[in-house]
Amino acid sequence: MTTTTPLLTLRHLRKSYGERPLFDIEALTICAASAYVLTGLNGAGKSTLLRILAGLETAEVEAAHFLDQPVRLTPYPRAMREAVVYVHQHPIMFSTSVADNIAYGLSARGMTKAEIVRRTEGAMEWAGVTHLRDSRPLTLSGGEKQRVALARAKVLEPKLLLLDEPTSSLDGEAREQVIGLIPTLLESGSSIIMACHDRDLIALPGVQRLKLRDGRLQARQNRMRLA
Numbered sequence: 001m002t003t004t005t006p007l008l009t010l011r012h013l014r015k016s017y018g019e020r021p022l023f024d025i026e027a028l029t030i031c032a033a034s035a036y037v038l039t040g041l042n043g044a045g046k047s048t049l050l051r052i053l054a055g056l057e058t059a060e061v062e063a064a065h066f067l068d069q070p071v072r073l074t075p076y077p078r079a080m081r082e083a084v085v086y087v088h089q090h091p092i093m094f095s096t097s098v099a100d101n102i103a104y105g106l107s108a109r110g111m112t113k114a115e116i117v118r119r120t121e122g123a124m125e126w127a128g129v130t131h132l133r134d135s136r137p138l139t140l141s142g143g144e145k146q147r148v149a150l151a152r153a154k155v156l157e158p159k160l161l162l163l164d165e166p167t168s169s170l171d172g173e174a175r176e177q178v179i180g181l182i183p184t185l186l187e188s189g190s191s192i193i194m195a196c197h198d199r200d201l202i203a204l205p206g207v208q209r210l211k212l213r214d215g216r217l218q219a220r221q222n223r224m225r226l227a
């Protein structure tokens, strides 16, 4: 399902590192339950943009709205902290079990134990990592780790999921497994922005394309629907 209801809108988003301007984005609208790929050459600012949207990096913004409410990005608003989840290209995990890593964010939100177990089991099954439930993240392959990271993000039911190059360190079956999970993320109503160079992710049907080029953002839409 793809909608045209705005989830997040930004006007005039500017980022510089010291004297060096990185980008100046006139307008960005992310719609609810919609998927986007963010492309651009190395160093164009893809990760930086995702990190700004996740509140991990500061930027100047003229106006921002999240779920129709005016917000400021600095300090990062509470409404977005709970609704926006960022998944790093090389996810960092606690050295406890896979199941504990996935459940952690839920306990931090004060959920009941039964609900935590129910959601964690569902997320592990979705990501195909149930058999790894007692494993320590250190022992996982890159693909397994990325799937655990996706399960850990999905379980929080974010409104906006930011994936930073989810397949960049993967190949073969591991990469295909991760690509296969992406369309199903939309079914739970999340919007997704994926920074990537992966042609198969870019070509996923229904995914809208955002391209950072020379400090500007260009938008383009693929024709078919994703879900």
Ligand SMILES: Nc1ncnc2c1ncn2[C@@H]1O[C@H](COP(=O)(O)OP(=O)(O)OP(=O)(O)O)[C@@H](O)[C@H]1O
Pocket: 017, 022, 040, 041, 042, 043, 044, 045, 046, 047, 048, 049, 195
């Ligand atoms: N903390 C920082 N301080 C100064 N410059 C930075 C910082 N973080 C990123 N940069 C610079 O900003 C530019 C954009 O980096 P960013 O990682 O956002 O690009 P990217 O499009 O994600 O690149 P890639 O495709 O290689 O991952 C790069 O030139 C980088 O060196």
